[in-house]
Amino acid sequence: MTYEATNNVILPEVRCEGVPLPQPPTHTFSANMTYANTEITAAVENISDISYLAPGGLNICPNLIDQAYFEDLVRDLGLTKEKAEILCSRLKNRNLIKADVKVTSPRKRHADLESYFKKSEELVYYCSIEEVLKYLKLPLDSSAWRLFIDSSKHSLKAVLLHNGNQHPSIPVAYSTKKEETYANISNLLNKIEYYKYKWEVCADFKMIAILTGMQTGYAKYMCFLCKWDSRATSSHYHIKYFEERKENIIGDLNVIHESLVPKDKVILPPLHIKLGVVKNFIKSLNTQGYAFKRIQTIFPRLSAAKLKEDKIRFAC
Structure with missing residues (x-):
């Protein structure tokens, strides 16, 4: 095997009896060094007069952090407001950030969209979804979006999700006082003008039952598509096809309200089916x-x- 001769390493040698151990080099580096065929002089009277001494002897000024970069950094690190303020303070002490950078600026990002919101009966919602989509420069076609409605112990919310997930979700209604009832969902759909856009709706089975006017809970006929009998446990794994539910008649087959959403606009969530x-x-x-x-x-x-x-x- 042939090794290339260099000045800063010792070539490997075969060790055997009678061969003395190699000695390390005794020369030292001088103040004047050659790097990339350029002479660099290390004698600087005041190091604070320069910024950085890069290879090649070029002085490079520091690239201070601006407002946009700082907001991206805070978002990527997942910092809270308190920790973001500490980070901004430490960077200013080291003169690594521009003087006009503020931590409180992200708290006012909602000001431009505040005029599109309205509040009525403990429900906050968008009064003009078309104007919001124009402002966000997103497609206005209703077929490009689907409406997701759900509730928890603390809130009721409605969100527009993009078909294909190429654009971020848009919250269109939110309430911390409303519960998951037929009257509240009907009021929510009227406020966001659902019947004007007629989006497809994606929700869990309880919400789908409310949207289609079905009785919630352990009802006998709980399916909005067919006449599946939940009490007939002996035939659940033997009968594969049940009679289709062609129309919803109030008072028949556990239908207690008029349907809020057409049956063909309902999207069954695959996660609930898998579970x-x-x-x-x-x-x-x-x-x-x-x-x-x-x-x-x-x-x-x-x-x-x-x-x-x-x-x-x-x-x-």
């Missing part, structure tokens, strides 16, 4: 087997009474 399939799969497992006991360790709140009830229901 339902997995639930039935878990019910069929042996409760004394390793797989089932492993699931119990992952979900410790799954009580024995609940497991026994579901197991009996599945066996029926």
Whole structure:
């Protein structure tokens, strides 16, 4: 093997008896060094008079952080307002950030969109969604968006999601006082002018039941597409096709209200369907087997009474 001769390394040698150990070099580096065929003089009277001494002897001024870069840095690091203020203060002490950079500027980003909001009956919503889409420079075609409605213990919200997820979501209604009821959802749809745009709607099964005028809870006929009988447990895994529900008649087959959304505008959430399939799969497992006991360790709140009830229901 042939090694290239260089000045700053010692070539490997074969060690054997009678060969003395190599000695390290004794020369030292001088103040004048050659780098990239350029002479660099290290004698500088006042180091504060220059910024940076780059390879090649070029003076490069520091690139101070501006407002846009600082906001991106805070967002990427996921800093809170308090920590962002500390970071800005430390950078200013080191003269690494421009003097006009402020931490409080992101708190006023909603000012441009504030005029598009209205508040009525504890519900905050967009009064003109078309104007908002124009301001955000997003497509106005209603077929490019779908409406997602959901609620939790603390809030009720409606969000526009882009079909294809190429654009960010747009919150169109929000409330911390409203509950998930037929009257509140009907009022929400009227406020955001749903019947003008007629977006497709994506929601969980309870919200879909409310939107289609169905009775919520453990109803006998809870499906808005067919006449599936939830009480007929003996035929759930034997009958594959049930009679289609062609029309919603109030007072018949657990229909208690007029439908708020056309049936063909409802999108079934695939996540809930997958969770339902997995639930039935878990019910069929042996409760004394390793797989089932492993699931119990992952979900410790799954009580024995609940497991026994579901197991009996599945066996029926």
